[in-house]
Amino acid sequence: MYDVAVIPGDGIGNEVVEAVEPLLVDVADAYGVDVGTTWFDWGSQRYLDEGALMPDDGLDRLEGFDAILLGAVGHPEVPDHVTLRGLRLPITKGFQQHVCKRPAYLFEGVESPLRGYEGGDIDFVVYRQNTEGEYADVGGREHQGFDNELAVQASVFTREGTEKLLRPAFEAATERSGHLTNVTKSNAQAHGMVFWDDMVAEVSEEYPDVEVERLLVDAASMDMVRRPDEFDVLVASNLFGDILTDIGGGIMGSLGLAPSTNIDPDGTYPSMFEPVHGSAFDIMGEGVANPLATVLSGSLMFEHLGEDAAAEALWDGVAAQLADAGAPRTADIGGAAATVAVTDDLRDRLV
Ligand code: NAI
Ligand code: MG
Numbered sequence: 001m002y003d004v005a006v007i008p009g010d011g012i013g014n015e016v017v018e019a020v021e022p023l024l025v026d027v028a029d030a031y032g033v034d035v036g037t038t039w040f041d042w043g044s045q046r047y048l049d050e051g052a053l054m055p056d057d058g059l060d061r062l063e064g065f066d067a068i069l070l071g072a073v074g075h076p077e078v079p080d081h082v083t084l085r086g087l088r089l090p091i092t093k094g095f096q097q098h099v100c101k102r103p104a105y106l107f108e109g110v111e112s113p114l115r116g117y118e119g120g121d122i123d124f125v126v127y128r129q130n131t132e133g134e135y136a137d138v139g140g141r142e143h144q145g146f147d148n149e150l151a152v153q154a155s156v157f158t159r160e161g162t163e164k165l166l167r168p169a170f171e172a173a174t175e176r177s178g179h180l181t182n183v184t185k186s187n188a189q190a191h192g193m194v195f196w197d198d199m200v201a202e203v204s205e206e207y208p209d210v211e212v213e214r215l216l217v218d219a220a221s222m223d224m225v226r227r228p229d230e231f232d233v234l235v236a237s238n239l240f241g242d243i244l245t246d247i248g249g250g251i252m253g254s255l256g257l258a259p260s261t262n263i264d265p266d267g268t269y270p271s272m273f274e275p276v277h278g279s280a281f282d283i284m285g286e287g288v289a290n291p292l293a294t295v296l297s298g299s300l301m302f303e304h305l306g307e308d309a310a311a312e313a314l315w316d317g318v319a320a321q322l323a324d325a326g327a328p329r330t331a332d333i334g335g336a337a338a339t340v341a342v343t344d345d346l347r348d349r350l351v
Contacts, residue, residue: 001034002305005065005270009043009087011279012289013071019291019343021069024298024314026351031310033302038065044075044083053086059094062270067301070274071294076281085137093131095269097262098164100130100241101172101300102276104228104248104258109323110333112251114225119323122252124231125176127169128241130262132161133192135238157192157237162199164265166235170207173233180204181213183220183236183244196237221247249276249293254332256290259297263304273301287338290330292318295346317350 008017021037028035040061042054053073055061062068068091073083091097104126106112108119136156143149173180182200186193197214204212215223217240224231224247236244249258258276275293283289299314321327321342328345329335 001036002028002066003064004035004037004301005062005068006037006039007042007068007087008039008071009073009279010045010075010083011072011281011284012277013043013073013279015284015287015289015339016275016291016294017069017071019339020294020298023295023343023347023350024069024301026347027314027317028302028307028310030351031307031313033307033310037069042087043073044078047078047082047086048075053083054090058087059090062091062095065270067305068270068272069294069298069301070272072275072277072279074279074281089135089137091272092262095262095272096131096164096264096266097269097271098129098131098161099168099261099263099265100126100128100238101168101261101263102126102128102241102245102248102258103296103300104245104252106252107257107319107322109325110253110257112253114228114251117229117251122228124228124234124248125172126234126236126241126245126248127165127172128236128245129161129165129238130241131238132156132158133238155189155192155237157195159199162196163203166199166203168263168265169233169235170203170210173210174207177232178210179213179232180210181215181220181231181234183215183217183234183240185217185240187216193237200235217244220244224248224251245276254290256293256330256332257296258293259300260293261297261300261304271301271304273297273304287340288331289339290332291339291343292322295343313350317346321346321349 008014047053106122134155138154139152141151186197249255255277260276262272299311302311328337328341
């Protein structure tokens, strides 16, 4: 029996998690995997009512779970830095979730905004450092409102945090095509990013079969549009990985298809699974959000838990549904179906 903490959060996070959670539980059950879920109503409404997105002992309450399923946080009436720093970042940092693994895959039946790519042509995975870098909460503001006002936002790179991201990425590259792209900006960031490059070079010595390509992040962004089929495994800092994986979502046809993981590579703490997308103010409350990024995140959760049959069933079920021109699909990928129509159809296919 796996105990999964479910935090739907805000906006479409609620809509997709409410639709997907029962599907994950039922598909797991069909493959002999027993899953129990506990829901937490943490998020921006709690902040507006009680002054905090989660309780002071939030991490203690989550620590005993086997995994966490998150929707998204973000509310039109709460500043974005408050929501992100009030829930997602304390969990990823507190639970040592150094590895944010984000696959980008163009499914058959989905149209990429890029010309000439068929199903399977785009197939890469970004390993994003998830606990430090540009998202380290180090800095400050001084002299607010005066002419000499200043702000400092420091990037932090540690040997531990970098290595813990790089090893799983090199392992993945070994299992995949043996090609890894190091996305960096060491020309302009001569301290943190040169250290990053040094760490990539050091860890690469343990993986002589992996060929390492180095790209500056600006060129990598352009190449992700120009030649996405040539990427396989990428490593990137927290900010660069964040940005590149939205490009990944875009070129795979929709952010509504892009899954994400936040993994503690040591397994000391629960890992967290969530779609790449946020709470999507522009469509929230309409019941039209694409639930498939969350289904695929559930698949990655079962893969992480070692339940490969359930993981594959979910992934393959999504692929089969997308390849079926008659199946319901949401507006972001050219359909007009509601969120629940998509998960109901998946249930019919899988359970
Ligand atoms: P967003 O990812 O919520 O939306 C970007 C665009 O993609 C919107 O046009 C939206 O309608 C579309 N989209 C996203 N997911 C979709 C889905 N499942 N189906 C159909 N269309 C989808 O990013 P945005 O608008 O920049 O941020 C909104 C809020 O979400 C902000 O408060 C932001 O801070 C927060 N956010 C939270 C994240 C998290 O909790 N991990 C990640 C990204 C943003
Ligand atoms: Mg993002």
